[in-house]
Amino acid sequence: MSSDPSTPVPTVRALQGGVLMGLANLVPGISGGTMILAIGLYEQFIAAVADVTRLRLRGSSIQFLAVMAVGLFAAVVIFSGVAVLLVTEYRPVMYALFIGMTLGGAPELWREARPLRPGTVAAVLVGIAAMAGFASFGGSAPLQATIPVLLLVGAAGASSMILPGISGSYVLLVLGMYDTVIGALSVSQLKESPAESLSIVVPVVIGAGLGIALLSNLLKALLQRFSAPSHGVLLGLLLGSVLGLYPFQQPVHPELAVRDVRKAVVAVVVDGEPSAEVAATVDSVDGEELAALARRWEGRTKGDLKRAGLQLERFSPGAFEVVSAVLLFLFGLVITRRLGRGGREPRS
16 A cells, blocks of 8 residues: 555655755746655645645644755755756756656656556546646736736646646746736835735735645545546656656757846846846846847846746757766656655555
């Protein structure tokens, strides 16, 4: 049998899950849910979140989530600069590593999806198709920022914390609400129009809380009552999450792929701040270069610039890049397999 989701998770494993979740959130295209699914902590995570949202405040659930939060925060604080540098400068090897880490959880998850029946196979295919469709879906026209829409946007964005393979910022881009929501969170907007910002942020936060509560409890019930097909869908989501991580890609607009440079361009193009003053805060760009970038991207919104920074194109790798990617893929595979085996009991 698989491990009981209500069984307390050792502190070290919870910390490992939080660290991997934090690292995943630093890499574009990876979600924290993918990593905790790969190492075998997904059911425990869902059960703990479901308990807390139903105010069933068990000590084991609170401790598990608290330790994970510590690991996640530590990973983001300690490794954010390194992760951004590696993804920006060495994207092929980093993506190869995360593909290996993601797929390393597939064998154990497949064990949970047995016995092999047509319904389970169909569930796997549904999960893969869902991720393929999500990866290929482009941004839409912005929705009207009404309270019902903002509540739904918050609920949809919260899925990135629960469902593997889904990025919260990408959900906002797909829904055409990135500018609205992220803009409302900016310090300048909060200072200039606090009431307007809160009128957006509060419904989104409420929607996110409701979305997490409903989705976690729904997933907990499905995993308990329909174990094989539910694990089949999760396996499909896991497999499908690597579709957008083909290693040998490079940014279409490298100047916008660097976060600090993109923020500087946004400051000039969207906020209208003087380019020389903004450039002084960014080591990799000077005032003249920033002015040229601002002219090139004039008239674009923050969401447009974010979307352009995420665009990738394939390139033909050299022998060294292929060998490095393969070795890191295998390394990532081994890491996740070892972590996953440490937290699962063999099925009877």
